[in-house]
Amino acid sequence: xxxxxxxxxxxxxxxxxxxxxxxxxxxxxxxxxxxxxxxxxxxxxxxxxxxxxxxxxxxxxxxxxxxxxxxxxxxxxxxxxxxxxxxxxxxxxxxxxxxxxxxxxxxxxxxxxxxxxx
Amino acid sequence: xxxxxxxxxxxxxxxxxxxxxxxxxxxxxxxxxxxxxxxxxxxxxxxxxxxxxxxxxxxxxxxxxxxxxxxxxxxxxxxxxxxxxxxxxxxxxxxxxxxxxxxxxxxxxxxxxxxxxxxxxxxxxxxxxx
Numbered sequence: 001x002x003x004x005x006x007x008x009x010x011x012x013x014x015x016x017x018x019x020x021x022x023x024x025x026x027x028x029x030x031x032x033x034x035x036x037x038x039x040x041x042x043x044x045x046x047x048x049x050x051x052x053x054x055x056x057x058x059x060x061x062x063x064x065x066x067x068x069x070x071x072x073x074x075x076x077x078x079x080x081x082x083x084x085x086x087x088x089x090x091x092x093x094x095x096x097x098x099x100x101x102x103x104x105x106x107x108x109x110x111x112x113x114x115x116x117x118x
Numbered sequence: 119x120x121x122x123x124x125x126x127x128x129x130x131x132x133x134x135x136x137x138x139x140x141x142x143x144x145x146x147x148x149x150x151x152x153x154x155x156x157x158x159x160x161x162x163x164x165x166x167x168x169x170x171x172x173x174x175x176x177x178x179x180x181x182x183x184x185x186x187x188x189x190x191x192x193x194x195x196x197x198x199x200x201x202x203x204x205x206x207x208x209x210x211x212x213x214x215x216x217x218x219x220x221x222x223x224x225x226x227x228x229x230x231x232x233x234x235x236x237x238x239x240x241x242x243x244x245x246x247x248x
Contacts, residue, residue, distance in 0.1 A: 017199075017203055020196060020199060020203075025193060025200055026237075028196055031159070032192075033193055036177070037181070045177070051166060063163060067156050067163070075149070081146040086130060104160060111163045115167050
């Protein structure tokens with residue numbers, strides 16, 4: 001019997017769900033609400049600081065993990081929610097959802113490599 | 119031979135009939151906010167790689183009123199996701215026994231919420247001071 005790939009995508013869904021539950025609200029608040037509104041200093045996310053973060057090992061890991069796991073979580077859940085709206089999901093929708101998450105991960109990895117190591 | 123025509127009961131709008139179903143659909147749709155935020159960060163990363171001007175333009179676009187409104191909606195949805203995630207943890211985790219007794223559901227939910235607060239404070243500290 002062919003082995004199911006369900007555990008892989010289920011684990012990535014769970015890991016992304018846990019990460020976004022633990023730090024998602026704070027990340028969203030800081031990066032796309034507090035900084036644009038000026039609730040915190042602009043210098044917390046200006047070009048030099050963002051670049052230094054993306055060029056450090058821990059920064060690269062953090063950015064890659066957040067983008068990748070959030071995508072795997074969100075797209076896996078979207079794939080199952082389509083069913084609840086009466087969309088008959090099949091291998092195509094599954095490949096599209098998981099494929100987009102894999103693509104997003106690869107693009108993020110490529111950008112992080114391109115940004116170099118300072 | 120034509121394919122058999124099986125009757126499929128229409129399901130459009132089923133979730134609007136019951137508050138429990140509505141909450142379920144809102145919970146499931148939080149995934150849209152999680153995906154949108156990941157893509158937002160990915161665009162920011164691409165702009166960062168393009169240089170200072172592109173990155174500053176991206177930051178300025180985040181400050182447009184409708185971007186702020188959408189991101190506030192995303193914040194609410196992701197906060198709702200976080201709450202529901204810990205709320206169902208007693209069901210999604212295997213039974214945990216401590217000293218021969220099952221850890222009560224409330225303790226698991228509370229532990230998740232406390233972990234989220236601590237992790238968020240760590241992120242806040244790193245974001246502001248590191």
